[in-house]
Amino acid sequence: MARKRAQDTQPRVSKRLKLEEDNGIITPEPSNEVAATGDGVSDFEILTKYRDLYSNIGKDRVEITRNGDFSLVKERLEAVDQLFGELDKAGSNKNSLIEQDARTVLGVSELAELSVRNMKLDNSEVAVNRHDILRYAKRFMLQDYFRRNDVEEGPQTAFMNTRSDHGSSEGVGSGLAQHRNEREVLQQLDRYDQFAQFNWFKVGMLYQTKSKAPVVVDHLLGPFAAEKRRPNVTHGSRAVENPTGEVATAQKVSKESLSATxxxxxxxxxxxxxxxxxxxxxxxQIGLFDFIIDPHSFPRTVEHLFYTSFLIKEGKIMLEEDAEGFPAIRAVNEASEGPDDERHTLGDGRQNHLIFQMDMSTWRALIRKYNIQESFIP
Structure with a gap:
């Protein structure tokens, strides 16, 4: 059953109908998934060719590294152009094909870079000779020198005559012989070795035009390294004390002043x-309000209440109720303590927390109620 289901789900060729406006006939058109062109080249075949070419580019790296053959790079580039023509003709816009084309072109560019890097310049003198480059550069920069000094039969003219003779002769010499003759003529430029004889500005402008290098200046502007600016520290004059002024000493601490403090x-x-x-x-026993209230100062009344709370907490004063049920206090007699005094001193008694709200109106009302004339605490 699994094999039968796999056969049923095989990709089928979808066809779409295209309406031709000229004759109105509906003809089936093959889908892009199978064939994008009339010659039956499918997207899969193009993708396979791209992959095979990319695989061959990877194998060509060894050969180009060995001998620097640039003709192999040209063959791979022509193959990529041919495949791109088939892709363009098919009209396919699949991302996989476009991605594979970009990857293949990138591989060819890396192959060309590797070929130029491993080109034999001076060892075998097959591609480029270092001396030929220098002599051709001399010939280019000496043209103005020959013109100013009326040098007519110099190497420049001889070189041009040599090329015209080889071009007009029939069956004489090959490209190799012509190159050998040109090299012999260029060897005559070796005697020109003075700096002023060459037009350096001309070769500089040629390089600037062809290399597309950014324009630079021929001088330095500013220091090599930026120096940090040091802050200007001004040392002011130190104030000198007047030796003729009054001498002040520390205050002497006595027993009386310490006790007062x-x-x-x-x-x-x-x-x-x-x-x-x-x-x-x-x-x-004495009433609590009779003990703490100062009829002439509200802040002192609050201070007396604050001090009394410490005495109650330490067990020096007992807070209780008088006969009328108002709060009252009395000092605890440690010599003849009763049962309540002993529990209060040892902290075994039940503790009650009282909160007094003392404001100006309450302070005045308590003074009138208890008829307080003077403060109990001086």
């Missing part, structure tokens, strides 16, 4: 609040 810190203020409470109330 420590009293202004937070730990000093906390100790001051605790000592004031014990000195004035002992271990008796």
């Amino acid at each position: 420590q009293e202004k810190t937070t730990p000093g203020q906390v100790k001051k609040c605790y000592k004031t409470l014990v000195r004035r109330k002992g271990y008796d």
Whole structure:
């Protein structure tokens, strides 16, 4: 069954109908997939020829590397042109054929580059002789010198006469003999070796015209390497102190000034609040607001509340309720602690967090309610 299915799915030749406008007859036209031309050349056959030619180009690299034969490159190039003519005649626009044509042309160009690179220039003197190149260049640059000095029977004229004689004679000499005679005539130019005798500008313009090289200048503009600009550092004059001025020394720290400084810190203020409470109330209970409120300063009231919170946290003061249910405080007597005082000191008692919202209106309302005239803490 698999073999039968494979036979059923073989590529079939699709035909399309073409309407001819001249006679109105509908004739079948073969598809491009099978034959693109009338002679039956299909795209597959063209692609096969391209692949065979590309394979032969790869084999020709060894031969050209060995002897530098340029005629082989010309044969491959003519074959590529012939295949491209068949492709153009078929009218095929398949990307595979166009890609293979570009790959083959690239291979021929690489083959030509390899042939020129391995050309025998001076060893066997078959293709080009180095001395012939120099002598022909001399002949080209000495034309103006011969004209200015009225040199009529020089090598230039002799060379032209030699070529005309060989061209007019019948059956005399071959191309090799003519080349040998030209070389003998050009050897007479070896005696011209002065720099001023040659027109160097002429050969330079010839090179500029034929080589398509970019125009360059004959001088250098700027330094070879760019130097970094160094910043200008200005050293200003150093200010000299006046030796006749007043001499200032560091402030001396005494015991009294150190004690005064420590009293202004937070730990000093906390100790001051605790000592004031014990000195004035002992271990008796006092209302919290009577203790912290300063009727003459709202910021000091906030500071007293801040210091009192430290005393409560450290177990020096106990926060409780008075007979009316308002918050009150009292100092903890460590000498005769009760059960509540011992739990509060050891931290075993239940801790409650209270948040007081103290603003200006609340501060004034508490002063009027408790009739506070003076601050408890000086």
